[in-house]
Amino acid sequence: MKNPLDSLWGTVISGLILTLILYFAVKCIL
Amino acid sequence: MDYVPALARWLHFMAGIMWIGLLYYFNFVQVAALKAATADGTAAGITKHVAPRALLFFRWAAVVTWLAGATLLGGQFVNAFTLQGGMAAIGVGAWLGTIMLFNVWALIWPNQKKILGIKPATDEEKTKARRVAFLASRANVMLSIPMLFFMAGGLSHRGVFFGM
Numbered sequence: 001m002k003n004p005l006d007s008l009w010g011t012v013i014s015g016l017i018l019t020l021i022l023y024f025a026v027k028c029i030l
Numbered sequence: 031m032d033y034v035p036a037l038a039r040w041l042h043f044m045a046g047i048m049w050i051g052l053l054y055y056f057n058f059v060q061v062a063a064l065k066a067a068t069a070d071g072t073a074a075g076i077t078k079h080v081a082p083r084a085l086l087f088f089r090w091a092a093v094v095t096w097l098a099g100a101t102l103l104g105g106q107f108v109n110a111f112t113l114q115g116g117m118a119a120i121g122v123g124a125w126l127g128t129i130m131l132f133n134v135w136a137l138i139w140p141n142q143k144k145i146l147g148i149k150p151a152t153d154e155e156k157t158k159a160r161r162v163a164f165l166a167s168r169a170n171v172m173l174s175i176p177m178l179f180f181m182a183g184g185l186s187h188r189g190v191f192f193g194m
Contacts (some may be wrong), residue, residue, distance in 0.1 A: 005168035008058065013124025022122055022176050023191070026184075029118040030192050 034144075035102055042098035048091035050174055052084050057171045060084075061164070077146055085142055092134045096127060119188050123180030130170045130177065137166035 004010030060076065067073040100107060103124065109115035110124050130163060141163035144151035183191045 001120055003165075005172065006058075009166050010072055011057070012122075012175065015172040018172065019176040019179050020159070022123050026118050026180075027192055029113055030116065030188075030194055 035104060038098045038101040040182075042102055045091045045094035045098060048087055049095050050178070052088040052091065053167065053170055053174065055084065056167055063170055081142070082146060082148070085139065085146075089134050089139050092131050097130045099124065099127060116188075117185075119176065119180055119184030121184075123177055126173050126177035129178045130173050133166045133170050133173075138163050138170075141147060142167070142174060 002010075004014045060081070064073055064076055065078055103110050103120075106115070106117055109117040110121035113121045140149075141159035143149040144156055144159040145163060188194055
């Protein structure tokens, strides 16, 4: 599998997915 | 004293813009420019004159950003980093920023020193250093997206995003 960080789009999409994951995780904590 | 957090916030913004601005410059502009410049034999202009200066401001802006952010958290510093006392959202932003600072000083800068010839390295070491520095830099771009979300909405706007 290709590393998503090798492309700019892959990097940005990974960042957006991570944002969603962390958002719901923090929402559970608060 | 209200002046300290107010000035810390100002400094945090200015240094943060310089840090993340240069990070985006490296990833969105310089990587592709260097590839094209290598092809036409003009890469030295970037590697000798641009990259070392950009890296100087980049790594020290990262330190100033973190210190100003820590000052801004003040008495809530421990609560933020332990994700307690309603500080979980800004705390996640602070953790992401801290991981990014670590990447700058432990992975990007030591490997860039080998790539740019500031520190002696064999061709094999340079090839490895290029890959590590590239991935650490790209990881920081990825982390910057949630980091900026939690910085922007994790404290002053937490009511909007987290309903508190």
